[in-house]
Amino acid sequence: MSVPATGLAAEFEQIYRAHVQQVTAYFARRTADPQTVADLTxxxxxxxxxxxxxxxxxxxxxxxxxxxxxxxxxxxxxxxxSRGRNVVERLAGRRELDMDEAAELVVRIDAERAGRALFDGMAALAQSDREVIELVDIAGLDRKEAAAALGISLGALRIRLFRARGKLRKVVGEDNG
Structure with a gap:
């Protein structure tokens, strides 16, 4: 019989349960490898x-x-x-996923396919523009949360978001034109 967590452990458990799916989705938009998604999460x-x-x-x-x-x-x-570590080093210490875990992550990765396609379209934008759009428009952070995650002021985030959305509209318009 397990003992319920108390104090900081209980508080962290609540945060984990509330946000683990969002964090998993964040990585599933970046890679199609279930093992990598699980490891990064x-x-x-x-x-x-x-x-x-x-x-x-x-x-x-x-x-x-x-x-x-x-x-x-x-x-x-x-x-x-990017440093090109060899395959043996990358696999060292990895816990292999069982079939159910891998299948669940494949479903999540497929669900995030549209998000990955959006990232492909955003490739023409500067990294700072991509980050602000992703955190606010894709991950759903409010502006204050996104500003904190990026380490910038709320005012700077608003300006960057406005400009980034304008650039993205222009890029998407060029692709469709």
Whole structure:
């Protein structure tokens, strides 16, 4: 019989349960590999739980905080991958997914296919423009959460979002024209 979590553990468990699907979707939009999605999601929550004692709700929402961590985890993953580590090193320490876990992540990845297609269309935008559109328009963070995740002021986020949406409309219009 398991003992219910209390204190910080219970608070983190609530945050985990409320946001694990959103974090998983964030990574599923970036990669079609179920194992990578699972690993990046797990890495995000490992970093979150190890730093949870320092989380300050006055500085932003748990969702914004988790997306800031997820962005860093993905950036670290991209950096490691771009260095060309060999396959043996990448597989070391990986827990292989069972058939049900892999199937569930394949369904999630398929569900995020439209999101990945949008990212392909956003490729013409600068990274800062892509990030602000993704956090607000795709991941659904409110502007305050997105500003906190990006480490910028709310005013700067509003300006960046306005400009990024305009650029995206222009790019999409050119593709359709």
């Amino acid at each position: 797990a890495d995000t929550f490992v970093q979150a739980i190890t730093s949870f004692a320092t989380f300050d709700p006055a500085r932003g929402s748990p969702r914004g905080w988790l997306f800031a961590i997820a962005r860093r985890v993905f950036a670290q993953y991209c950096e490691r991958t």
